[in-house]
Amino acid sequence: MWNTSETLGPRSANWKGGISRTPHGYVLIYKPSHPKAINGRYVYEHIAIAEIALGRLLPATAQVHHVNGNGSDNRTSNLVICENAKYHKLLHKRARALVACGHADWLSCSYCKVYGPPSSMYVAKNGPQHYHLACCVANNAMNRRKRAARKKEQA
Numbered sequence: 001m002w003n004t005s006e007t008l009g010p011r012s013a014n015w016k017g018g019i020s021r022t023p024h025g026y027v028l029i030y031k032p033s034h035p036k037a038i039n040g041r042y043v044y045e046h047i048a049i050a051e052i053a054l055g056r057l058l059p060a061t062a063q064v065h066h067v068n069g070n071g072s073d074n075r076t077s078n079l080v081i082c083e084n085a086k087y088h089k090l091l092h093k094r095a096r097a098l099v100a101c102g103h104a105d106w107l108s109c110s111y112c113k114v115y116g117p118p119s120s121m122y123v124a125k126n127g128p129q130h131y132h133l134a135c136c137v138a139n140n141a142m143n144r145r146k147r148a149a150r151k152k153e154q155a
Helices: 045-054 085-101 133-154
Strands: 019-021 027-030 042-044 063-066 079-082
Touching: 027 045, 042 045, 045 063, 045 079, 063 085, 079 085
Parallel strands: none
Antiparallel strands: 019 027, 027 042, 063 079
């Protein structure tokens, strides 16, 4: 059995200065004393930088968003502290809309995937679905035809 005090951290033969990268491109730094350290060893660099900028630890539900989408670009000007996952997802949704159509507040139709202003769409009250009424009518008609064809095959 290995002596963990010699194989972890700076004494390890694989030591790379306390910096590692995830397969998704995020930078990890060796901080075994940090409360959010993964396996008690590494913490995401963007979390550590956000906490330094904030002057305290991030709340448990907070997430850090990379404005330019590059997980290894941890400049403070590229980081936004989100209070929760819902707000973080909203930032990503608005960024996708801005890139796709030039309007961050436009929505993508669940059926045709074309972006349009919220005023031109039906927005479901109980979920994230929004669509053009014409697309919904066409989709329902297509589903009726498919059901009729299946029923005819079974007969």
